[in-house]
Amino acid sequence: MAARRPTLEEVARRAGVSRATASRVVNGSTTVAAPIREAVRRAVAELGYVPNLAARSLVTQRADSIALILPETANRVFSDDQFFPGVIRGVSQRLEAADKQLVLMLVGSPAAHDRAERYAIAGHVDGVLFASIHGADPLPELLMRAGVPVVCNGRPLGSSRVPYVDVDQLGGTEAAVRHLVAAGRRRIATIAGPQDMVAGVDRLTGYRRVMADSDQRSIVAVGDFTRESGEAAMRQLLADDPQLDAVFVASDLMAHGALRTLREAGRRVPDDVAVVGFDDIQLARYCDPPLTTVRQPIEEIGRTIARQLLRLLAGEQIEPAVILPTELVVRESA
Amino acid sequence: MAARRPTLEEVARRAGVSRATASRVVNGSTTVAAPIREAVRRAVAELGYVPNLAARSLVTQRADSIALILPETANRVFSDDQFFPGVIRGVSQRLEAADKQLVLMLVGSPAAHDRAERYAIAGHVDGVLFASIHGADPLPELLMRAGVPVVCNGRPLGSSRVPYVDVDQLGGTEAAVRHLVAAGRRRIATIAGPQDMVAGVDRLTGYRRVMADSDQRSIVAVGDFTRESGEAAMRQLLADDPQLDAVFVASDLMAHGALRTLREAGRRVPDDVAVVGFDDIQLARYCDPPLTTVRQPIEEIGRTIARQLLRLLAGEQIEPAVILPTELVVRESA
DNA sequence: AGCAGCGCTGAGAGCGCTCTCACCTCACCC
DNA sequence: GGGTGAGGTGAGAGCGCTCTCAGCGCTGCT
Numbered sequence: 001m002a003a004r005r006p007t008l009e010e011v012a013r014r015a016g017v018s019r020a021t022a023s024r025v026v027n028g029s030t031t032v033a034a035p036i037r038e039a040v041r042r043a044v045a046e047l048g049y050v051p052n053l054a055a056r057s058l059v060t061q062r063a064d065s066i067a068l069i070l071p072e073t074a075n076r077v078f079s080d081d082q083f084f085p086g087v088i089r090g091v092s093q094r095l096e097a098a099d100k101q102l103v104l105m106l107v108g109s110p111a112a113h114d115r116a117e118r119y120a121i122a123g124h125v126d127g128v129l130f131a132s133i134h135g136a137d138p139l140p141e142l143l144m145r146a147g148v149p150v151v152c153n154g155r156p157l158g159s160s161r162v163p164y165v166d167v168d169q170l171g172g173t174e175a176a177v178r179h180l181v182a183a184g185r186r187r188i189a190t191i192a193g194p195q196d197m198v199a200g201v202d203r204l205t206g207y208r209r210v211m212a213d214s215d216q217r218s219i220v221a222v223g224d225f226t227r228e229s230g231e232a233a234m235r236q237l238l239a240d241d242p243q244l245d246a247v248f249v250a251s252d253l254m255a256h257g258a259l260r261t262l263r264e265a266g267r268r269v270p271d272d273v274a275v276v277g278f279d280d281i282q283l284a285r286y287c288d289p290p291l292t293t294v295r296q297p298i299e300e301i302g303r304t305i306a307r308q309l310l311r312l313l314a315g316e317q318i319e320p321a322v323i324l325p326t327e328l329v330v331r332e333s334a
Numbered sequence: 335m336a337a338r339r340p341t342l343e344e345v346a347r348r349a350g351v352s353r354a355t356a357s358r359v360v361n362g363s364t365t366v367a368a369p370i371r372e373a374v375r376r377a378v379a380e381l382g383y384v385p386n387l388a389a390r391s392l393v394t395q396r397a398d399s400i401a402l403i404l405p406e407t408a409n410r411v412f413s414d415d416q417f418f419p420g421v422i423r424g425v426s427q428r429l430e431a432a433d434k435q436l437v438l439m440l441v442g443s444p445a446a447h448d449r450a451e452r453y454a455i456a457g458h459v460d461g462v463l464f465a466s467i468h469g470a471d472p473l474p475e476l477l478m479r480a481g482v483p484v485v486c487n488g489r490p491l492g493s494s495r496v497p498y499v500d501v502d503q504l505g506g507t508e509a510a511v512r513h514l515v516a517a518g519r520r521r522i523a524t525i526a527g528p529q530d531m532v533a534g535v536d537r538l539t540g541y542r543r544v545m546a547d548s549d550q551r552s553i554v555a556v557g558d559f560t561r562e563s564g565e566a567a568m569r570q571l572l573a574d575d576p577q578l579d580a581v582f583v584a585s586d587l588m589a590h591g592a593l594r595t596l597r598e599a600g601r602r603v604p605d606d607v608a609v610v611g612f613d614d615i616q617l618a619r620y621c622d623p624p625l626t627t628v629r630q631p632i633e634e635i636g637r638t639i640a641r642q643l644l645r646l647l648a649g650e651q652i653e654p655a656v657i658l659p660t661e662l663v664v665r666e667s668a
Numbered sequence: 669a670g671c672a673g674c675g676c677t678g679a680g681a682g683c684g685c686t687c688t689c690a691c692c693t694c695a696c697c698c
Numbered sequence: 699g700g701g702t703g704a705g706g707t708g709a710g711a712g713c714g715c716t717c718t719c720a721g722c723g724c725t726g727c728t
Binding site: 018019033 | 713
Binding site: 005048050051052053054055057058063065088092096099101102103104105106108109111112115116118119121122123124146147227256257260263282286288 | 339382384385386387388389391392397399422426430433435436437438439440442443445446449450452453455456457458480481561590591594597616620622
């Protein structure tokens with residue numbers, strides 16, 4: 001298939017030096033005499049030599065690349081139009097600075113799950129980052145036990161000792177719901193996220209807590225963070241309690257769906273029903289009306305998980321958890 | 335860092351066989367006696383053995399994984415809320431069936447570009463897929479010359495011999511613009527995509543062709559496929575020709591931005607201005623009004639580039655180009 | 669009885685690289 | 699003039715695996 005590629009041996013021969021010296025030049029060692037260095041460089045250029053990474057990592061025990069595992073189908077990953085890209089961008093920034101290759105792996109199916117596991121344990125990557133973990137996915141824990149450095153985005157459900165980085169879900173949610181209470185709303189419902197994800201669970205917990213504090217009854221529907229599910233959940237809520245005057249929606253995408261249902265049902269936002277989302281994705285600004293929502297520092301999450309992993313790789317001790325702040329952004333929908 | 339992992343040697347010793355036999359069992363050879371096979375399996379399980387892929391691919395010259403390179407910043411990649419995920423899903427399906435690992439690489443910066451090049455040439459992957467190529471990016475051609483099997487999504491600009499898969503951009507565009515002409519629109523503008531991408535160029539060409547055929551003047555603004563650019567381009571068009579009664583927008587995301595500008599300018603859609611998009615992303619259905627657009631078989635693109643690459647890897651001869659059909663989807667915006 | 673042939677296993681080479689260690693050359697100094 | 703050490707280079711081991719090839723014990727045929 002692929003043309004045979006030149007080896008270091010050939011480069012060395014052409015430059016009239018030993019393999020060891022050629023290797024030194026390729027790897028930027030300074031202890032090589034200038035003329036020899038030049039000769040090797042020329043040989044490399046002429047042959048179009050590129051080191052075989054498999055051979056290199058076999059001896060160095062490093063792969064100089066790290067995996068970002070998104071345990072989702074590609075659909076979910078990308079339908080959320082700013083969360084993943086933001087995280088990825090943050091991760092990229094940090095890894096690029098450390099000259100590590102970022103490898104993205106989407107594991108939706110069980111087969112892909114297994115393959116990713118083997119891939120990571122087999123030493124193709126030096127460490128693994130997880131984003132958006134579903135349920136008590138055993139993979140992070142499993143990899144950690146196998147000796148692979150791991151950092152998660154989002155507190156893992158279940159009892160896990162995997163270090164993670166999360167945002168202040170509870171704080172953000174409570175700020176949002178209190179905002180509705182303070183505005184005089186009396187029947188505040190919520191569209192919760194999937195209850196097998198920690199973001200789904202925490203945002204519902206925050207909502208319930210404020211409701212209890214202000215002696216209001218909880219009105220709950222559950223979605224899965226997609227637009228369609230937001231639409232359906234909103235219909236459900238209107239059926240359950242036609243009198244509701246506010247909704248806290250656990251993601252902006254679901255809020256977008258909810259807005260559509262409200263429009264179809266003839267409710268004006270925010271006059272009849274106030275709506276608050278979560279995430280502050282780009283779309284939030286383009287909703288009609290623009291969405292009041294909870295902003296999370298998405299890129300910072302990416303940068304932070306990458307930084308923690310790099311520290312781990314460097315042999316440092318790292319915090320078991322890092323919590324980043326959230327912030328309520330008030331626009332027109334509430 | 336990582337705990338020392340067991341080697342095949344240790345598995346063999348524990349099972350009381352040679353390394354060769356252990357290897358045979360691990361790789362599923364049938365020519366091993368059942369009791370020995372069992373013993374090896376047990377040893378593998380007990381030690382938690384996972385083959386070192388670097389060592390394996392060093393000798394087999396295969397990596398059993400293929401790269402999908404997205405030469406974009408993560409932002410652009412994901413803001414398009416259905417194109418990339420669709421392609422990725424299609425690719426995943428095919429590769430999973432072939433038991434190959436998919437490695438996604440986002441190369442936005444020049445540094446990442448170089449790293450990706452080395453990564454691919456260094457044999458970390460058996461082949462490379464490209465999606466959404468910018469300008470005359472030399473990377474595909476370069477990799478091909480280096481002996482790496484390559485297939486592109488989208489006809490590469492410039493003179494390239496890299497095999498590709500594309501949709502019928504011209505046909506789709508012409509259908510869309512003719513639809514506007516047939517509806518009696520007399521001042522049809524366009525918001526074109528970036529002119530360093532073939533999708534941007536072709537869709538503008540198609541528009542111009544129909545305009546010329548129907549003796550209408552072209553009214554052109556150029557965006558970069560993002561929502562913001564669509565918004566800005568629409569403002570530009572309204573300033574250039576306040577009388578325009580239709581717009582063909584080269585992507586749904588830009589169309590979403592354009593709709594907002596039109597609403598702000600007080601134009602009713604489709605009464606005052608008809609709008610047609612391109613892509614048929616999910617959002618199109620959620621626009622207000624729902625967007626008439628050109629659907630392209632996104633997942634099929636992914637499946638097709640993957641299939642072509644796998645055929646290439648298998649040593650087959652493949653077509654230099656495969657063109658997939660597009661289809662006009664009429665909703666309410668035009 | 670002898671030998672071909674089959675089913676199975678083990679020895680060993682070698683994939684392309686890095687890295688240790690020994691060595692070789694020169695100043696430079698006492 | 700000999701010793702010392704710095705600066706540079708090469709030989710060779712070995713990373714963990716696959717795969718060829720030889721060899722083992724049998725069966726079954728001549």
